[in-house]
Amino acid sequence: MSKIIEPLRGVHDVLPAQAPAWQFLERVTREVFSAYGYEECRVPIIEQTHLFKRSIGDFTDIVEKEMFSFLDQGGDSITLRPEATAGMVRAVISNGLLRESRLRLWCMGPMFRRERPQAGRFRQFHQIDAEAFGFEGPDIDAELIVLSARLLRRLGLSRLKLLINSLGTPASRLVYREQLGLYFGAHEAALDEDSKRRLKGNPLRILDSKNPEMQRIVAGAPLMIDSLDTESKEHFAALCAYLRDAGIEYDVEPHLVRGLDYYTRTVFEWTTDALGSQSAVCAGGRYDGLVAQLGGADTPGIGWAMGQERIIMLLDKLGIATMRERPHVYLVMAGTSGEGLGFKIAENLRENVPNLRVQLNLGGGSLKTQFKRADKSGAEFALVLGEDEISRGIVALKSLRREQAQEECVLAQLNERLGVLLGLSPTRSGS
Numbered sequence: 001m002s003k004i005i006e007p008l009r010g011v012h013d014v015l016p017a018q019a020p021a022w023q024f025l026e027r028v029t030r031e032v033f034s035a036y037g038y039e040e041c042r043v044p045i046i047e048q049t050h051l052f053k054r055s056i057g058d059f060t061d062i063v064e065k066e067m068f069s070f071l072d073q074g075g076d077s078i079t080l081r082p083e084a085t086a087g088m089v090r091a092v093i094s095n096g097l098l099r100e101s102r103l104r105l106w107c108m109g110p111m112f113r114r115e116r117p118q119a120g121r122f123r124q125f126h127q128i129d130a131e132a133f134g135f136e137g138p139d140i141d142a143e144l145i146v147l148s149a150r151l152l153r154r155l156g157l158s159r160l161k162l163l164i165n166s167l168g169t170p171a172s173r174l175v176y177r178e179q180l181g182l183y184f185g186a187h188e189a190a191l192d193e194d195s196k197r198r199l200k201g202n203p204l205r206i207l208d209s210k211n212p213e214m215q216r217i218v219a220g221a222p223l224m225i226d227s228l229d230t231e232s233k234e235h236f237a238a239l240c241a242y243l244r245d246a247g248i249e250y251d252v253e254p255h256l257v258r259g260l261d262y263y264t265r266t267v268f269e270w271t272t273d274a275l276g277s278q279s280a281v282c283a284g285g286r287y288d289g290l291v292a293q294l295g296g297a298d299t300p301g302i303g304w305a306m307g308q309e310r311i312i313m314l315l316d317k318l319g320i321a322t323m324r325e326r327p328h329v330y331l332v333m334a335g336t337s338g339e340g341l342g343f344k345i346a347e348n349l350r351e352n353v354p355n356l357r358v359q360l361n362l363g364g365g366s367l368k369t370q371f372k373r374a375d376k377s378g379a380e381f382a383l384v385l386g387e388d389e390i391s392r393g394i395v396a397l398k399s400l401r402r403e404q405a406q407e408e409c410v411l412a413q414l415n416e417r418l419g420v421l422l423g424l425s426p427t428r429s430g431s
């Protein structure tokens, strides 16, 4: 026997037992986006490497060490998307969508980062992503946060914490950056290697360090909120007022900067204490300069991304059950004539009883074996086509879950009868 092939490190299959939770998350996501007038926009998984370098920034974890990049056969440098914003911005620019001036978009799918795999941190993971373009005011910031809150609530996740902060305009950020440079410069000897490098490149990044030693130094660093320009202050105050009006609790976290370079003004993060150190489940912010930076007309933007694996882990942890889908009926058939007839009946049912789930016994077997399979399938009813039933033009209906007398049904009335028994309505009767 040849050796089995293992999946890559940090990459996972979603097996049938887990699929219902994913489908639940995806269904609720679609419903909530549609309730707010957001439209889906699917962007490619591979893009040119420099798209991410130019947007995410050189001194970020992602660009410094996490990107899956390779040269293709034509010598082009290609990267598996580590996040969706860069691709979404590229898409609205290269497809001319910004002519509509205001866009509310979302997407979801796999992202790739070469991180050290651990609980809640993978190399292929999935994000739900929301982006809005062309809105300057704090109302869109509030809408996006309120939308994320509704999504989390609809999923049954209510005990999450919302952290918010403002990074100001590029100009006020520059002032802050200088202050931070001075502060961390004075502590240079105590900085770790990453932070030393970032001190030269972009000292703001040090605030985002996960090293507890660095976090102690960060605790004494000057606060962005003290260097905010007046407009950013007003923007932030208005956002806070919207959130309070919407009944959304938040904490202002003055050192929250987020891992990407492109953010301006509002940044936020939803966190949980139920997943150990992988505490962020959703994060985002405003990126007013990014569209222009990537060659588009100067257009404000704001968005967030939610980690689907972390949400699924929370659903699991909180025992929010999602049921595996079971067939409604399982067809048990005797002999070759039964099999031929059964195949036809099953197709007829699928055609005429919308949403009915029919599983056919394939590959023969004694009636006893077939009943065992029927039971294992989780079906509500076994539909039995024995020799006797076939000769009489009927089918026997046997409940597999309830104490209920077996009944017989003529083929012509099967659709209707099953519709009644299962609370589904057939479009046409007869077999």
Ligand code: ATP
Pocket (backbone or CB within 6 Å): 083, 113, 115, 120, 121, 122, 123, 124, 125, 126, 127, 258, 259, 278, 279, 280, 281, 282, 283, 284, 305, 306, 307, 308, 309, 310
């Ligand atoms: P972290 O601080 O946990 O590294 P991040 O700041 O790198 O997160 P973002 O780039 O903001 O994360 O991505 C948004 C969300 O995507 C995160 O809040 C998290 O839920 C999820 N996420 C990010 N990286 C991973 C990963 N490697 N595996 C699983 N989920 C992830």
Ligand code: MG
Pocket (backbone or CB within 6 Å): 061, 259
């Ligand atoms: Mg990260």
